[in-house]
Amino acid sequence: xxxxxIGNRVLGVAENGFFTExxxxxxxxxxxxxxxxxxxxxARAWNDARAAYIAAGGRPEEFMPKGPDSSARRRAxxxxxxxxxxxxxxxxxxxxxxxxxxxxxxxxxxxxxxxQNGHRFCFSHxxxxxxxxxxxxxxxxxYKPVDRLAHLTPTERRWCRELDKLRRTGKDPDRRxxxxxxxxxxxxxxxxxxxxxxxxxxxxxxxxxxxxxxxxP
Ligand SMILES: [Zn+2]
Numbered sequence: 001x002x003x004x005x006i007g008n009r010v011l012g013v014a015e016n017g018f019f020t021e022x023x024x025x026x027x028x029x030x031x032x033x034x035x036x037x038x039x040x041x042x043a044r045a046w047n048d049a050r051a052a053y054i055a056a057g058g059r060p061e062e063f064m065p066k067g068p069d070s071s072a073r074r075r076a077x078x079x080x081x082x083x084x085x086x087x088x089x090x091x092x093x094x095x096x097x098x099x100x101x102x103x104x105x106x107x108x109x110x111x112x113x114x115x116q117n118g119h120r121f122c123f124s125h126x127x128x129x130x131x132x133x134x135x136x137x138x139x140x141x142x143y144k145p146v147d148r149l150a151h152l153t154p155t156e157r158r159w160c161r162e163l164d165k166l167r168r169t170g171k172d173p174d175r176r177x178x179x180x181x182x183x184x185x186x187x188x189x190x191x192x193x194x195x196x197x198x199x200x201x202x203x204x205x206x207x208x209x210x211x212x213x214x215x216x217p
Contacts, residue, residue, distance in 0.1 A: 002099045006141035009038055012099030017075035017092075024100050029064040030071030033100035033139070042101050042139035046071075048146075049121035053113050063110040066135065070104040073097035088131075096127065102138040111135055151206040159183055163214055180215050187211035 002012035012033050013023040025034040025043035028050065035041020050063045069077035078098060081089035096102035103123075105111050111134050115125055122143040128136030149157045163179040166172050190208045199205045 004096065004099055004101060004141075006039075009141070011039065011042075011139070011141045012096070012101045013072075016094065016098035017073065017078055019072050019074065019100060024072050027065070027071060027103075028060070030068065030103070031100065032071050032103070039141055040143045040145050042143075044145060045121045045123065045139055045143035046103065048143075049114070049118065049123060052117065052121075053110060056113075058109065058113060062107040063113075064106045066104045066106045069097075070106075071097070071102070072100040096138045102127070102136060104133070104135045105137060106135075108134065111137075149210065151203045152210060153207070156183070156186060156207060156211065159186075160210065160214060183211050184215040187215055 001014055002010050002016070004011045013019060019031055023034060024031040025041065027043050027046045032042035032046055034043050050060075053063045054060055065071040069081075073081075073095070075093065075098075078090070078092040078095070082092050090097070092098075097104075105114065111125075114123055114137050118124060118137060122140050123137045124140045125137055126140075127138050128134065149160055152160060159179050159182055163176060163183065166176050166179070187208060190204050190211070193202075194204050194208070199208075
């Protein structure tokens with residue numbers, strides 16, 4: 001089991017260098033640990049960091065692992081790097097790449113951004129700093145994704161979540177119709193209320209936009 005912990009919770013895949021569809025999730029150009037009930041995981045954190053980088057004007061191709069073995073690193077790749085030094089390689093089956101927790105980022109631009117902003121996504125340069133690698137960042141656990149539906153009322157949020165999930169899975173068209181009907185009525189209530197007391201109160205503008213996006217005819 002991975003020896004990397006936060007508090008007393010273990011981070012990373014169970015066996016160094018063994019990755020599955022379950023224990024890791026895709027990032028553009030690689031894979032990272034997919035987390036568990038207690039932790040959103042390195043892949044989600046990385047993908048959110050990347051989205052923030054792009055939203056801030058960075059180019060998508062800059063915010064990538066350097067190569068196919070520069071995020072989660074399979075045993076075979078670790079063996080290869082170990083027997084083909086330099087550059088120096090970690091003892092096989094010990095590194096954070098093997099636990100699905102580290103990325104060697106491709107560009108200085110993304111590395112610089114991560115130095116400034118990585119902590120918001122629970123990525124640290126501490127290990128990279130120690131070994132003199134500007135490109136190496138590790139996930140330290142505890143990432144809390146921002147809830148994109150936080151502006152909704154609890155009922156609206158529940159309906160939107162359920163509808164989004166059913167649409168993703170293509171299931172239960174009857175239930176989807178019911179949800180769309182409820183959300184449409186709620187959207188109209190918001191619109192009418194806004195005619196009386198304006199759009200700026202009770203987050204009406206943002207709530208209306210979220211419901212409209214799901215109920216457009
Ligand atoms: Zn590295």
